[in-house]
Structures are given as structure tokens and as C-alpha cells.
Amino acid sequence: MVSMCDARAEDFEKVYPLFLEFNNPYVTKEHWRQLFVDHSGCQDGRFGYILFDGEDAVGFLGTTFSERTFGGEKFRFCNMSNWIVKNEYRGHSLGLLAKVMANKNVTITNISPSPQVLKICQKMGFTLMDTTERIILPSLTGPHRRSAKILTKRGDVEAALSGEQFKICRDHSLPWNHHALIRSPEGECYLMMNRSEQTISSEQTIKGNVRVPFARIHHLSNADVFAKYADRLVLAVAADLKVVGTIVDERTLRGHKIWHSFPRPGGARTAAFKSSKLTALDIDNLYSEMVLLNY
Amino acid sequence: MEQKLITVVAAALGVDPELLKLDSAAGEIEAWDSVAQINIVSEVEEEFGVSIPIEKIAELHTIRDFLLYLGAK
Incomplete structure (x- = not known):
């Protein structure tokens, strides 16, 4: 039965x-x-x-x-x-x-x-x-504007947040969940990300499938600020989390171009949602299997 | 209606109508998976001019279920 x-x-x-x-x-x-x-x-x-x-x-x-x-x-x-x-x-x-x-x-x-x-x-x-993704590689060249402060320590980030962003930070406290905050004259951008190993398929390498550590952004609160200081953020995250680069959903960049970045090999990805009011731009990966299972 | 329904289901599944009976069920026909179920529903809606709500779709496991549903409309 x-x-x-x-x-x-x-x-x-x-x-x-x-x-x-x-x-x-x-x-x-x-x-x-x-x-x-x-x-x-x-x-x-x-x-x-x-x-x-x-x-x-x-x-x-x-x-x-x-x-x-x-x-x-x-x-x-x-x-x-x-x-x-x-x-x-x-x-x-x-x-x-x-x-x-x-x-x-x-x-x-x-x-x-x-x-x-x-x-x-x-x-x-x-x-x-x-949900096509973009890979951003750390680089010492680029604008590297110094006017922003980048926080990557969880305690520092949490202490600087309030309201819903604070709750998001608190709710995503699994060992593989990481957080960062860009504080700039133009405003702040809070980022929630995972450190996860991603498979690079044999078509892209000479050694067959390899697993490479990346930081994967699941939420960013301000695309304008992120785009402006992405080079500094990615460099700081690479050093802090020991990753080779950062992955972000192209959609969340809202049309901004990022230095030293390229579409993730492997083609476009698609997801789905059903809402009476919200659009794809309102949807990110928080509170999903992406952050819980560390995909 | 019975024969027309079997023909519609067979077309949606891409199988010979001769292989289907009224009690043919999703679990017995290899091609009848969730995607096929949605295709069947779309075809039935179009051919018989009905709209089947999602909660009802989940209860239609055999061709006879579809027939009873259409009969009740």
C-alpha cells in the first residue's frame, strides 16, 4: 500500500x-x-x-x-x-x-x-x-581600487551586518559556508559563498576529470559594488579559502562585466521558479540544496 | 471515448495503441514516466477540452482513471 x-x-x-x-x-x-x-x-x-x-x-x-x-x-x-x-x-x-x-x-x-x-x-x-556561471580568477593586475575594505572573517562579517543580511549569515553557518563583506564609499556588498571542489571535465584538461577548489557565490547583495571591487574580493577570498577562483551566477551580475572572468566551461544551465510577483533577478541560491549539500 | 483516449495516450507515449488496455498503468509501461504523464495530460486536455488540476494529475495512474475523470466532467 x-x-x-x-x-x-x-x-x-x-x-x-x-x-x-x-x-x-x-x-x-x-x-x-x-x-x-x-x-x-x-x-x-x-x-x-x-x-x-x-x-x-x-x-x-x-x-x-x-x-x-x-x-x-x-x-x-x-x-x-x-x-x-x-x-x-x-x-x-x-x-x-x-x-x-x-x-x-x-x-x-x-x-x-x-x-x-x-x-x-x-x-x-x-x-x-x-543559471549559467562565470569563473573569476584572482589576479594582481586590474584596477584594484583601494577605497574599499574587504572582510572575509566570519566574525567580522557577522558583526558588521544587521537585519535580513545578518539573519542570512547566521542561517548559513555550516562548515562549508563562508561569508565576505565589501565596504566601499559606494555602499556595501554582502556575499555568502561555499568552498567546494568542482569537477573540471576531461575535455578541458589533459589529465582527465580533476577536482579543483573554488569559492562559489550563492548570494550577493549589491551587484554594482561587487562588480567594482570584484578583483580585490576574489584575491582576498582566494588567499583566505585557498581556492583557485570564484564562481558566480552570471544572472546575479545584472549585466556587469568582470575583469579576468569567463563563462564556466560546460555550457548554459537552467533552473525554474514559480512566483506571482518575483523575477529571476530576485532569486539566488540561499536556503537551497546548493548551500546545504555544497554542490 | 474509450478508443479515442487509448489513441491519445498511445500517441503521447509513442507506443502502439494495440499495446494499451484500459487498466494499463504508469508502472507497467516503460515509456510512461513523469514527463510522459505530463505529456498525456496535455494531449488529453487538448483533445477533450478539459483542464486537469495538478492535484488530480497525481491521482491518474491508469487509462481507466483518465476515462473516469473525463466521464465525471
Whole structure:
């Protein structure tokens, strides 16, 4: 008998074997567990939906809730991730999505969908958004304007923040979450990023697939300030986190060009969201599997 | 309506209509995955002039389910 229910924190061990079917050697059990932790204080005890056959979990769709403010108005977000259903139960897959879509007055995001899931989202009225990434390399040449101060120590950054940015910093406190702040005469830019090893495929190297450490920006609060001081920020982050470069979503740069940067090899990526008011420019990777699982 | 529905489902799945019966279900037909289910729904909506809500889509597991849904409309 197949049934569906809310995923509670205590269900993690039942669902964990399903996560192994994603076959991602870089995501550990502790990473997966983060999908069942309330980082935002908005989960109401629910972390997604589980499909059960008797006592066995045969399907899962994760939901990470958060609240953000745009133009003085609060918006509730539901990021869906890690949708997996055992093959013999695939007829019930859409039931999980129906549960997510039953959440009213929320912006639903799907940041890293598979091509199949993207097709389903599209049919369900989601808006596609470009998530093509740009790699910025540290360099000693460039304008390196000295008028800004760059903070990369977590304690310093947190002490300098207030309001929603402070909460974002507090909510993203996993060992692989990092923070930076650019303080300039033009204003401040707060950045939340992960340090993660990214695969550079064999087409780009002579040694086959290699894993290289990057800082990956998941949120930046001010694209104008970031663009102006990106060279200094990237250099500081490279030294602090011991990374070869910084990755940022092209979309979040809002058209700014950055020195010593190029599109990430491997082609364009697409994600999807469904919102009555917000646009792709309002959506970033905070409170998503990208930051929780350190993709 | 029965035969028309089977023809519509077969076309959406890209399979021979002869292979389908009213009780053919998503779990039994290799091509009938979630994406195919959405394609079936789109085709059924167009051919029969109905709009199927998402929560209902998730409950339609067999061709007979579609038939009953259309019959109830």
C-alpha cells in the first residue's frame, strides 16, 4: 500500500538510502542530513514529502522554506530539491510535486533540476531562469581600487551586518559556508559563498576529470559594488579559502562585466521558479540544496 | 471515448495503441514516466477540452482513471 506523508526530521534515516541512488560520491551523509535541519526557522517541522510502501521509503521530494524581503514586502520561498522515486513507483512521482504545489502564497524554486524535472516544471507553469556561471580568477593586475575594505572573517562579517543580511549569515553557518563583506564609499556588498571542489571535465584538461577548489557565490547583495571591487574580493577570498577562483551566477551580475572572468566551461544551465510577483533577478541560491549539500 | 483516449495516450507515449488496455498503468509501461504523464495530460486536455488540476494529475495512474475523470466532467 503506497502512501504519502510529510517528511519529519526523524525520517532522515528512512530516506537516506534513497539519497545514495543519486550516486554522488562528494555528498556525505552529514551533507544529506542538512536537508532535514531547520536552518531558516521557517520549516514548521516539514522537510519535504515521502512516498512510503508500507514501512519503506520509496520516494522523496525535499522542501526548504525561507522568508526574504523585496521592496519592503516579505516573500515566503519553498525550494524543492532531490526529487527521487524508485522506478517501480514512478506513477506516484507527480503526487510529490502536487504536494509542493499545494503550498499557496509561496515562490517555488528548483535551482538544480535534472532535464526531466525541468520539462515537468515548464509544463506546470514554472518560469525558466538562466543559471549559467562565470569563473573569476584572482589576479594582481586590474584596477584594484583601494577605497574599499574587504572582510572575509566570519566574525567580522557577522558583526558588521544587521537585519535580513545578518539573519542570512547566521542561517548559513555550516562548515562549508563562508561569508565576505565589501565596504566601499559606494555602499556595501554582502556575499555568502561555499568552498567546494568542482569537477573540471576531461575535455578541458589533459589529465582527465580533476577536482579543483573554488569559492562559489550563492548570494550577493549589491551587484554594482561587487562588480567594482570584484578583483580585490576574489584575491582576498582566494588567499583566505585557498581556492583557485570564484564562481558566480552570471544572472546575479545584472549585466556587469568582470575583469579576468569567463563563462564556466560546460555550457548554459537552467533552473525554474514559480512566483506571482518575483523575477529571476530576485532569486539566488540561499536556503537551497546548493548551500546545504555544497554542490 | 474509450478508443479515442487509448489513441491519445498511445500517441503521447509513442507506443502502439494495440499495446494499451484500459487498466494499463504508469508502472507497467516503460515509456510512461513523469514527463510522459505530463505529456498525456496535455494531449488529453487538448483533445477533450478539459483542464486537469495538478492535484488530480497525481491521482491518474491508469487509462481507466483518465476515462473516469473525463466521464465525471
